[in-house]
Amino acid sequence: MNALDFNRRTFLVGAGASAGGLTLGFSISDEALAQGATPEVNAWVVIRPDDTIVVRIGRQEMGQGTITGLAQLVAEELEADWAKVTYEYPTPGQNVARKRVWGDFATSGSRGIRNSEKAMREGAAAARMMLLQAAADEWKVPVAEVSVAKGVITHKGSNRSTTYGKVAGAAAKLTPPTNPPLKDPKTWTIAGKPLKRLAQDGKVNGKQVYSIDFQAPGLLNAAVKDCPIWGGSLKSFDAAAAEKMPGVKKVLKIENAVVVVADTWWRAKTALDAVKIEYDSGKSANLDSKAIDDMLNEGLTATEAFIGNQSGDVQAAIKGAARTVEATYSMPYQNHAPMEPMNATARWTADKCEVWTSTQNGEAALATTSQAAGLPLDKCEVYRMDLGGGFGRRATSQDYVRQSVLIAKEMPGQQIKLIWSREEDQLRGCYHPITKCKMTGSLDKDGNLTGLHMRISGQSILATIRPEALDKGRDPATFQGLNAGGAEGRLGYTIPNILVDHAMRNPPVRPGFWRGVNNNQNAIYLECFMDELAKEAGVDALEFRRKLMKDHPKHLAVLNAVAEKGGWGKPAEKGVFRGLAQHMGYGSYVAACAEVSVNDAGTLKVHRIVAATDCGHAVNPAQIERQIEGSFAYGLGAAMFQEITIKGGKVVEENFDSYPILRMDDMPAVESIIAPTGGFWGGVGEPTIFVAAPAVLNAIFAATGKRVRNMPIKNTDLRKA
Amino acid sequence: MxxxxxxxxxxxxxxxxxxxxxxxxxxxxxxxxxxxxxxxxxxxxxxxxxxxxxxxxxxxxxxxxxxxxxxxTIEGASGKIVEAVQKAWLEHDVPQCGYCQSGQILAAASLIKAKPTPSDEDINREMSNICRCGTYNRIRTAIKQAAAAVRGA
Missing domain, CATH: 3.10.20.30 (Beta-grasp domain)
Incomplete structure (x- = not known):
């Protein structure tokens, strides 16, 4: 099948899935690019003769609403009719061929909008100027005399009008303007509005095609079991029985994995279960959660550590303190577990390798494909398909893409879809890293905080995943939200003597970027300990924080907002108790006020969380609300029940029966305060997750007098002593 | 066969x-x-x-x-209740990634069939489907609206 066939098929898949109206995102056809069937005005904007505006987007939709927000920003600068806006994904190969005209495809770190808005708004503004110029040229009038509203261009003097679709061809031939002026966000009429998402129809009628749904004539399916022992390897396997099973085409060894290729995935999986596999545990035979805990405990008091934030003399402050407070917290491994398990379809020949997959980073998937295929980038292509969730898993590692290409290489010319089972997804994750933290605080005789030492001990994500990003061995991302300065994640307290340091301890279990990343544990450690300090000082938790936040007005503003709306300081319903937390990360300031109750049996109920975010500019407040709610579901499920434990080097929790996910009955009411103060662009997909757990933990203390310092909460008996 | x-x-x-x-x-x-x-x-x-x-x-x-x-299956599901659920899902812009929503919609339609006026407790008990994006509160609101539409309220 050549590229033309692919594009026709992709078009058919997309068209079939869009019976309700707006199209789903499908790849740009190479023919359209080459032959100019509908010429692009520029890389970002294509306008079809029927006035449909196609916005091209490098970032990836995975449920977070980024595509809708970016399309709104483009439509805003373009003065488009929103009802006519749709989108498509350029492929990573096209991005390489056009010198990365669409920029970075990585969709992680809550940067989908904030790191694309400038280039896309400028692209749209340039397109608008070109479209107006084309109309003015046609009418032979000065461009200053023409105006546009909702994609209709008008010349009042001669009472003429035309549409974008009619002049797009002529506009495409004009020289693009440089530095087009952008609108003041205060004048936005499409961006900033709570619009509904694009492409929702296929999600309610089963027609949306995720990469696990990819179909093609003659497609084979593969099931995989990689060595489940972290640090172990594949020793031997006996495939005699499996090879005779129905539908089986091949049993393969791919690096440390056994793979069965069959006509259907169920047959591949059934045959794989019949393969007798032996593993070599290597050095991990005795690796278990206790051994990892011992390793981290040693780091809590080790003499050497990387410094993240230091000022004054914290040891002197602690020595001279009227009172000191000490506490040790811990955060376990946690898995992403997106609903759609990892999967990718690949076809390899000696001169071309193609992959169809759901990824948070199409460019990384392309690079992975090229490396695994042994072919240069221009002989490889990745077709981006919609994701059944990402949460960082599909950003951290393209391991499933690598496997699919290596499998396809064993059967040249054959298109093969690899699907991981849920068990494989649990066993071969990129887990939220494991850390502990020893907190030491010093108070003077008046209860003022004079010093704070945060000793983090545990795993660095970058050391394993992106070692090139380490700074002389130090992992700067460990200190997310605890930094002295910077626009990304700044500590919101001024403490005269402070030391935040990290004893890096890296067990062989692979870590990854998990929604919120290191902010999650840092916010728990700091915000829960702030409550402990306030209690020791005999001061209200809000007042204690406020004294330290005078120089951090944006942090303080969101905290004040949730305190006010959450009813802090006012009586709650009988049996209901409140907790507060604030944090900054991914450029946004967030805070939460949680309300919980704990019954006599020790059962926790989170009733309501009031959340606030200052994300600078709010591109779509309705979608931000959904991200706040979603981040709480994700973060609370993790805080309440989720931990990945290790035995014999292997993950113990293999499916949702042992790795519980938050469901409807545990979802609290969420009230959102979206308070953008302008002048900066912060993320929204992750930030609010930071404050979900600490606000609830502080409320649990208020309810029970118990400090839960070890996650998840289910491991602590909450019954009143 | x-x-x-x-x-x-x-x-x-x-x-x-x-x-x-x-x-x-x-x-x-x-x-x-x-x-x-x-x-x-x-x-x-x-x-x-x-x-x-x-x-x-x-x-x-x-x-x-x-x-x-x-x-x-979701592709063949039809009738007053399922259609009211799908309509409410779109009106409340429920789906995020959307992967779980076929199952959520069929579960919701079943609930409304059994309990034409579902209470919060009914929804908590019967809607046990997992959504990793966390669309639960919108699902709850959409179920109540769909149920009301089916009742003709």
């Missing part, structure tokens, strides 16, 4: 008797709206109706279903 009645048509299925209904639907019949999430009846992404009752098809072998039993 097994025969299954899916979305009103009787179809031949070339699969071993212990093949889960989910994989027969997805791989033999090419209907991919029914999703694989866990394979152990925990998440509900694979929900279909068998004779009008919601079933987690990942854990039901095709040998346990006979040709006279009517299987309905």
């Amino acid at each position: 097994a025969k299954l009645n899916i979305n009103g048509k009787t179809l031949d299925v070339n699969a071993e008797p212990d093949t889960p209904l989910l994989w027969a639907i997805r791989e033999q019949l090419g209907l991919t709206g029914t999703k694989y999430g866990c394979g152990v009846a925990q998440c509900g992404a694979c929900t279909v109706y068998v004779d009008g009752e919601p079933v987690r098809s990942c854990s039901l072998p095709i040998s346990a279903v006979n040709a006279s039993q009517k299987i309905i």
Whole structure:
């Protein structure tokens, strides 16, 4: 099948899935690019003769609403009719061929909008100027005399009008303007509005095609079991029985994995279960959660550590303190577990390798494909398909893409879809890293905080995943939200003597970027300990924080907002108790006020969380609300029940029966305060997750007098002593 | 060869008797709206109706279903209740990634059929499907609206 066939098929898949109206995102056809069937005005904007505006987007939709927000920003600068806006994904190969005209495809770190808005708004503004110029040229009038509203261009003097679709061809031939002026966000009429998402129809009628749904004539399916022992390897396997099973085409060894290729995935999986596999545990035979805990405990008091934030003399402050407070917290491994398990379809020949997959980073998937295929980038292509969730898993590692290409290489010319089972997804994750933290605080005789030492001990994500990003061995991302300065994640307290340091301890279990990343544990450690300090000082938790936040007005503003709306300081319903937390990360300031109750049996109920975010500019407040709610579901499920434990080097929790996910009955009411103060662009997909757990933990203390310092909460008996 | 009645048509299925209904639907019949999430009846992404009752098809072998039993998937689901649920889902902009929503919608329609005025407790008890994006509060609101629409309220 050549590229033309692919594009026709992709078009058919997309068209079939869009019976309700707006199209789903499908790849740009190479023919359209080459032959100019509908010429692009520029890389970002294509306008079809029927006035449909196609916005091209490098970032990836995975449920977070980024595509809708970016399309709104483009439509805003373009003065488009929103009802006519749709989108498509350029492929990573096209991005390489056009010198990365669409920029970075990585969709992680809550940067989908904030790191694309400038280039896309400028692209749209340039397109608008070109479209107006084309109309003015046609009418032979000065461009200053023409105006546009909702994609209709008008010349009042001669009472003429035309549409974008009619002049797009002529506009495409004009020289693009440089530095087009952008609108003041205060004048936005499409961006900033709570619009509904694009492409929702296929999600309610089963027609949306995720990469696990990819179909093609003659497609084979593969099931995989990689060595489940972290640090172990594949020793031997006996495939005699499996090879005779129905539908089986091949049993393969791919690096440390056994793979069965069959006509259907169920047959591949059934045959794989019949393969007798032996593993070599290597050095991990005795690796278990206790051994990892011992390793981290040693780091809590080790003499050497990387410094993240230091000022004054914290040891002197602690020595001279009227009172000191000490506490040790811990955060376990946690898995992403997106609903759609990892999967990718690949076809390899000696001169071309193609992959169809759901990824948070199409460019990384392309690079992975090229490396695994042994072919240069221009002989490889990745077709981006919609994701059944990402949460960082599909950003951290393209391991499933690598496997699919290596499998396809064993059967040249054959298109093969690899699907991981849920068990494989649990066993071969990129887990939220494991850390502990020893907190030491010093108070003077008046209860003022004079010093704070945060000793983090545990795993660095970058050391394993992106070692090139380490700074002389130090992992700067460990200190997310605890930094002295910077626009990304700044500590919101001024403490005269402070030391935040990290004893890096890296067990062989692979870590990854998990929604919120290191902010999650840092916010728990700091915000829960702030409550402990306030209690020791005999001061209200809000007042204690406020004294330290005078120089951090944006942090303080969101905290004040949730305190006010959450009813802090006012009586709650009988049996209901409140907790507060604030944090900054991914450029946004967030805070939460949680309300919980704990019954006599020790059962926790989170009733309501009031959340606030200052994300600078709010591109779509309705979608931000959904991200706040979603981040709480994700973060609370993790805080309440989720931990990945290790035995014999292997993950113990293999499916949702042992790795519980938050469901409807545990979802609290969420009230959102979206308070953008302008002048900066912060993320929204992750930030609010930071404050979900600490606000609830502080409320649990208020309810029970118990400090839960070890996650998840289910491991602590909450019954009143 | 097994025969299954899916979305009103009787179809031949070339699969071993212990093949889960989910994989027969997805791989033999090419209907991919029914999703694989866990394979152990925990998440509900694979929900279909068998004779009008919601079933987690990942854990039901095709040998346990006979040709006279009517299987309905999201692609074939219709009628006043399902359509009211789908409409409410779009009005409240429920889906995020959308992967679990086929199952959520069929579970919701079943709930409304059994409880025309579902209480919060009914929703908590009956809506056990997993959504990793966390659309639960919108699902709750949309169920109440759909139920009201069906009642003609």
